[in-house]
Every structure is written in C-alpha cells, then in structure tokens.
Amino acid sequence: EVDRNLLANARILGASQRQLSTSVIIPSAMTWIFASLHTSFSFALVGAVVGEYIGGLQGIGLLIQTAGANFNANGVFAAMVILAAVALLSEFLITLLERRLLRWRPNPVADVTI
Numbered sequence: 872e873v874d875r876n877l878l879a880n881a882r883i884l885g886a887s888q889r890q891l892s893t894s895v896i897i898p899s900a901m902t903w904i905f906a907s908l909h910t911s912f913s914f915a916l917v918g919a920v921v922g923e924y925i926g927g928l929q930g931i932g933l934l935i936q937t938a939g940a941n942f943n944a945n946g947v948f949a950a951m952v953i954l955a956a957v958a959l960l961s962e963f964l965i966t967l968l969e970r971r972l973l974r975w976r977p978n979p980v981a982d983v984t985i
Contacts, residue, residue, distance in 0.1 A: 877899070908965055909965060920954060935950045945947075
C-alpha cells in the first residue's frame, strides 16, 4: 500500500495518473513484487518438474523418472544437479535485477547493530 501523503504530494505537484503509476505506485510495490518473485519462481520450477515427472514427454522430470525406473543413480543425480544449477542461476538473476531496480532502498543489513 502506498503512503497516502506521498500520493497527495505527487498530485499537488501536478503528477498525472500515468506519472503516479510509474513514479510512485509501482516503485513502492517493487519490494513486494520481488519478494513474491523469489518465492513463486521456486514453486513454479518444482511444479514444472513434477508435471514433467507425472505426464511429460520431455524435460528434466521425465529424465528423473526414466533414470529412476532404470535404477540409474548417476542420471538422477545429474538431473538434480542441472535443476539446482537452474534454480541458483535464476535466483542470482532475480537478485541482480532486484538490486539494480531497488538501489534507492536502504540496505536492511547495514542498519543492524549487535
């Protein structure tokens, strides 16, 4: 939720509805958008692999199913390593994009004192 005073100040300064959306509303929601993106991407990746495992004709899920059915531990492990690499790479890219777009936000770790 956007601070009402911030919206009121932008309106007083003559911001149009488009400017309010692009300069006030979306930037204030970006923290929540990226938090949701971190969580939802991992669930989407798991869902895709489970879907491929159950009824896929191709993909990592089918590779895991086929290797498991043939007692091929190396194949299962290789598929899991590929899956972990994709997950780590995607998490890194999301974090990189988040840091680039949210440079204006103060670093929460820097404010902690022990």
